[in-house]
Amino acid sequence: MKIGLLGFSLSGRSTLFDALSHGHAREGIATVPLPDPRLEQLARLEHAKKVVPAALEWHDDLPDVLPNQPAMVRAALNHARTMELLVCVVRWFDSPYAPYHAPIDPARDLRFWLDEFILSDLQIIENRLERLMRLFQSHKESAGDRAEAQVLQELHGRLQRGESLRDLHVAPEIEARLRGFGLLTRKPLVVVANLAENLLGSEAEQPEWEPLSALCQQRGVPLIALSASFERDLQQLPPEERVPFLQMVGLTEPRLNTLIQAVYEQLQVQRFYTLVGGDVRAWLLRRGGTALEAAATIHTDMAKGFIRAEVCPADAVIACGGWQAAHRAGKVQVVGRDHPLHEGDVVQIRFNV
Numbered sequence: 001m002k003i004g005l006l007g008f009s010l011s012g013r014s015t016l017f018d019a020l021s022h023g024h025a026r027e028g029i030a031t032v033p034l035p036d037p038r039l040e041q042l043a044r045l046e047h048a049k050k051v052v053p054a055a056l057e058w059h060d061d062l063p064d065v066l067p068n069q070p071a072m073v074r075a076a077l078n079h080a081r082t083m084e085l086l087v088c089v090v091r092w093f094d095s096p097y098a099p100y101h102a103p104i105d106p107a108r109d110l111r112f113w114l115d116e117f118i119l120s121d122l123q124i125i126e127n128r129l130e131r132l133m134r135l136f137q138s139h140k141e142s143a144g145d146r147a148e149a150q151v152l153q154e155l156h157g158r159l160q161r162g163e164s165l166r167d168l169h170v171a172p173e174i175e176a177r178l179r180g181f182g183l184l185t186r187k188p189l190v191v192v193a194n195l196a197e198n199l200l201g202s203e204a205e206q207p208e209w210e211p212l213s214a215l216c217q218q219r220g221v222p223l224i225a226l227s228a229s230f231e232r233d234l235q236q237l238p239p240e241e242r243v244p245f246l247q248m249v250g251l252t253e254p255r256l257n258t259l260i261q262a263v264y265e266q267l268q269v270q271r272f273y274t275l276v277g278g279d280v281r282a283w284l285l286r287r288g289g290t291a292l293e294a295a296a297t298i299h300t301d302m303a304k305g306f307i308r309a310e311v312c313p314a315d316a317v318i319a320c321g322g323w324q325a326a327h328r329a330g331k332v333q334v335v336g337r338d339h340p341l342h343e344g345d346v347v348q349i350r351f352n353v
Helices: 013-021 037-045 070-080 106-137 143-160 172-179 209-219 228-235 239-248 255-267 291-298 300-304 314-320 323-328
Strands: 002-007 029-033 050-052 055-059 085-092 189-195 223-226 269-276 279-286 306-313 333-335 345-351
Touching: 002 013, 002 070, 013 029, 013 055, 013 085, 013 189, 013 228, 013 255, 037 050, 037 269, 037 279, 037 314, 055 255, 070 106, 085 106, 085 255, 106 143, 106 209, 143 172, 189 209, 189 255, 209 223, 223 228, 223 255, 228 239, 228 255, 279 291, 291 300, 291 306, 291 345, 300 306, 300 345, 306 314, 314 323, 314 345, 323 345
Parallel strands: 002 055, 002 085, 050 279, 085 189, 189 223, 269 345
Antiparallel strands: 029 055, 269 279, 306 333, 306 345
């Protein structure tokens, strides 16, 4: 799953990317494992020879943007359409290198991006509706084309009224059509306020907090306040030195963890685990996904030849002392293809090739 970092030049976007990637990136792209204590426990119990965590693909390869350069903005938004989720980084620190001369105002910067999302999506929807209208005039449209036009008109109206599109549910066949447009206003969004280090822990007392927080609440997006430079420096320390470094600024844990968890929640996914032949892996599946979808996530052949699945919560496997012990304790459930999985399930797929 691709996560795109979006922000003005020198907003600290790339510093945040360095903290996330630990400096291990290629051409602005880094695959970053999700923290997963359960996976570590399962690996120890199963004496795993290979452990593969679930991961997200973070992108810092979106073009640099200056607010007064429309071509740069369009290029960044076009690239952002290919992402599953966007993280918008807004500057909340003084810098002599800031690319625009204005008071620090993270709410202003966020509003710029939100407005650009709407204007860009309106243009895409209007262009598509024009093509559909020409199709209707030729009487060559399908029922799907008619349904798509109806949904697009509703989306257009919502955007003009300033309403959110993220909570709008449409039929699966229309959702498949909309996915090709990469509408920015339908993508999950997380906002990062990149603070000056000396504001950590007191950001809510600053005058910039109220308008930024209110805007995020109004748009229904999570707001994470952190110092990207502090998080990057923290990641470079040995693990035993990190706690004192956090305590120095009044924190108990890295704010980077809060960001990763917020992204995970906004993606509306869940983990499941497989334990096969000394190979312990975590996978990502859409929230509420079925056993058959889990099989397809692992390998398409498993889905094609699906017979049944054995399922047990990871916490129960850990409490019993391993998969075989959970079997003996009667904790493992045999389920069919339509069985919905839950966060943290351990799954064994039975299939016939």
